[in-house]
Amino acid sequence: MSAPHVPVMLSEVLARLAPAPGELIIDGTFGAGGYTRAILETGAKVVAFDRDPRVKIHAEGLPADRFRLVEARFSEMATELGGAAADGVALDLGVSSMQFDEADRGFSLMRDGPLDMRMGADGPTAADLVNTAEAEELARILFFYGEERESRRVARAIIRRREQALFERTLDLAEVVERALGGRRGARIHPATRTFQGLRIAVNEELSELEAGLTAAERVLKAGGRLCVVTFHSLEDRIVKAFLGERAGRTPGGSRHAPVGPGGPPPSFRLMFNGAEAASDAEAAVNPRARSAKLRAAIRTDAPVWRAAA
Incomplete structure (x- = not known):
């Protein structure tokens, strides 16, 4: 029998995501529903995304008036929301322990x-x-x-x-x-x-999906909305770090498509903290998957969405 799925850095994500009753939160990586269940317990509404059709079983019993599961990539969240603005977006990247446990995958x-x-x-x-x-x-x-x-x-x-x-x-x-x-x-x-x-x-296509998903989150989040991303290896973390650093105005270079500094676009995100948070020693001791986890988080400003580079 496989071990039960344990959401990584759940308490840290909830603290930064700060879901409140009536708010709309996007769970971009539904998996076994660990984040979604915790968010729903706060009274918030959740629209969850997952391209894996097998996760539907984990959505059984969730409140239909405050929860919807979309079988799609999280990069499609802006299209699926149809113009609705979100108060928060959570992304728990990589492969879930549930998927690793299924040999036929x-x-x-x-x-x-x-x-x-x-x-x-x-x-x-x-x-x-x-x-x-x-x-x-x-x-x-x-x-x-x-x-x-x-x-x-x-x-x-x-x-x-x-x-x-x-x-x-x-x-x-x-x-x-x-x-x-x-x-x-x-x-x-x-x-x-x-x-x-x-x-x-x-x-x-995980890395290009991540890049597209971060841009989608920028589009759907309202001013003051929170973005929380948990990564598990350096390739993912570098993309998230670069995206948030650039959008927060901390990238010294820039390009002709999205220059920074005077005349460039105003920051569309404000970092919640410098660097990345790691899982606690206590969590890493009981959940091996948490040992490499890193959390980065930012708050959406009221600035327009950055124009995509060609």
């Missing part, structure tokens, strides 16, 4: 299942990617999205093996990567961890 390299990795129900799978991508493209994905320093070696091993038989299962791919990297040799994490991360991010 293909996210876990420790559980044998089909090599899928899709958060939604459509689009190419991880198997499609590793069985068709050219060596250079595969190495690029593993290097940039998986932060795998031996990406070329892993890509060559995958290409050699698929010439004999195509990949279909998670453990099959994990074993090939482990052999290519020389085994575990006492490593703290499995040698295929970065490969699986890179493939998952590529399959789900």
Whole structure:
């Protein structure tokens, strides 16, 4: 039996999100509904988003007069709200523990299942990617999205093996990567961890989705609205840090599309605190997923939405 889903940094998110009775809060990553349930308990209304059709079961019993679940990416929140303004947006990024626990989703390299990795129900799978991508493209994905320093070696091993038989299962791919990297040799994490991360991010277009989602949050939040984003690895956190820093006027450079300083657009966000908050030691001790979690939060100003760069 899998462990129950525990929302990461729930108390910290609620403190910064500060939902109040009657307010409209967007839960952009519904998952098992942990954030949503806590927000609803404050008397606020919630519109939740998740591209995973399997999460519907976790919405059963939630108050229909104050809750709506939308099967869509969180980057689509502005379209789905139809012009309504939100008082808060919460994003808990990455793959939920629930999805890792389901072997048939293909996210876990420790559980044998089909090599899928899709958060939604459509689009190419991880198997499609590793069985068709050219060596250079595969190495690029593993290097940039998986932060795998031996990406070329892993890509060559995958290409050699698929010439004999195509990949279909998670453990099959994990074993090939482990052999290519020389085994575990006492490593703290499995040698295929970065490969699986890179493939998952590529399959789900997670980084471009995050960038689009942050821009969507900027559009839907009313003045004084709060944005809270919990990240779990450096790629996500860098995007959130850069976005909020730029929108808060703390980026020294800028571009011809969105210059900063005199003549540039006024800040559309005000940072709630400098840097990122980490999970408490107590939470990290009981929830391994919380150990790498970082929270960044900001308040929407009354400035117009920034014009998107070309």
